[in-house]
Amino acid sequence: MTYRVKVYPHNDLLNLAHFQRETIRKKLADENLDGIKLDCLSCLVSLAFSVEALVNFVGYKKIPKWKEFDRYKNKITKVCAKAGVEFDKSVGLYEKLWQLKELRDHVAHGEPIEIETDVTTREELREQMSCPWDSCLTPEIVETMFRTVKEFEKLLFTNCHINVGETLTSAVRVG
Structure with a gap:
């Protein structure tokens, strides 16, 4: 048997982020905050990956000669233009998407930080030991x-005339 298979990773990544968000919500409801910052980090990284996978999906479907390995800013700018909107990383929705991208970069590239510091309290020491993304690890930001x-x-699918059914991983028998 022959099948036409379509695999679209943005769905899996968004489903992963949804699952992680539900875990965070349950922990909050149960007043169990054990590891909640790690759950937030996992969710935000999944969201960042899902944005790039979504951009690649729309680019693949709607932009001739799509370059999956182009720079992120080039790709998101092209896809936004195809959707009839301007990508400006300092404005509204796009600013938040850019923040996700930067968080992803900080985590992915994990640069060591070595400093000497004078502190008088454990809180000051904790601040000095924080990672660049620590301030983002809240349920509210998630x-x-x-x-x-x-x-x-939704903006991309609506403006690029992509039906949600066309975005699902699927297999259809062709022979």
Whole structure:
């Protein structure tokens, strides 16, 4: 038997982010904050990956000679233009998408930080030991970023005339 298979990773990544967000919500409801910052980090990284996969999906479907390995800013700018909007990393929805991209870069490239510091309290020491993304690891930011990515997805699909059914991983028998 022959099948035409279509695999679209943006769905898996958005489903992963949704699952992680639900884990965070359950922990909050149960007043169990164990590891919640790690859950937030996992969710935000999944969201960042999902944005790039979404951009690649729309680019693949709608832009001739799409370059999957082009620079992120070039890709998102082209896809936004195809959707009839301007990508400006300092404005609204796009600013949040850019923040996700930068968080992803900080985590992915994990640059060591070595400093000498004078502190008088454990809190000051904790601040000095923080990672660049630590301030983003809150359930509120996760909720905001999740809504932002879903809004971006809807904008792209609507403006690029992509039916949600066309975005699903599938296999259809052809022979």
